[in-house]
Amino acid sequence: MTPPPLPEGPWDAWELRRFDGSRLTLVAGHDLTYHHGLEVELVDVSYVRCPTGFMDPVFREPTAGERAEVLRIVGEEPPVLLAFEADGGGTAPVTRLLAAEDLAVRQGRFPR
Numbered sequence: 001m002t003p004p005p006l007p008e009g010p011w012d013a014w015e016l017r018r019f020d021g022s023r024l025t026l027v028a029g030h031d032l033t034y035h036h037g038l039e040v041e042l043v044d045v046s047y048v049r050c051p052t053g054f055m056d057p058v059f060r061e062p063t064a065g066e067r068a069e070v071l072r073i074v075g076e077e078p079p080v081l082l083a084f085e086a087d088g089g090g091t092a093p094v095t096r097l098l099a100a101e102d103l104a105v106r107q108g109r110f111p112r
Contacts (some may be wrong), residue, residue, distance in 0.1 A: 002039060003059030004012065004082065007107050014086070015053040024048065027110070031081055035111050042082075044101035047073045054086035054096070062097070070099045 010030035017039075018025040024045045029036035047070050062070075062083040071077050078099040085093040 003084070004103060005103055006038065006040075006059075006105065008109070009037055012056050014055065014057060016050060019045070019048070021045075024100070026050075026054075029052070033112070036108055037107060037109060039104075039110060041104045041106070041107045042080060042098055042100035042102070043104070045098065046070075046078055046083035046101075047097065047099035049095075049097040050067075051077075051088045051096075054088045057084040058093075059084040059098070066097055070097065074099060 011028040012030060013032050014026055014028045015032055016024065017027045023043055024029050024042045026040040026091055027036040027042050028038040028040070060083055062081045067077060067081065070081060078101060080100040080103045082098040084103075086096055
C-alpha cells in the first residue's frame with residue numbers, strides 16, 4: 001500500500017490514542033496536550049509494531065521483507081500495510097509497521 005494520504009498540517013507529534021484489539025487510532029498534531037488535528041484510524045488490525053508515542057514519521061512503501069514478515073504472522077497480505085520510520089526518543093529513527101483491513105483519515109479539531 002502506498003503511504004496514507006495525509007493533509008497538510010503540523011503533524012510532528014504522534015501518539016497511539018486508542019486500540020481495542022480491532023480498531024487502532026493514531027492522533028497527530030503540533031502539541032497533543034489539549035487537542036489534536038489529525039486522526040488515522042485502522043480497522044480490523046492484524047499486526048502492530050508501533051510505540052505509543054513518536055515524532056516526525058516518514059511513511060513509505062513496505063519492503064519485501066516487511067511484507068513477508070506480516071504474511072508469515074497473519075497468513076495473508078492485508079489490504080492496508082503501513083510502514084514508516086519515526087523518532088521514538090532513542091538515538092536513531094526506528095521502523096514501525098501496522099497491518100489492517102481498512103484505514104480512515106480525519107482532519108479537524110479534536111479535544112483531548
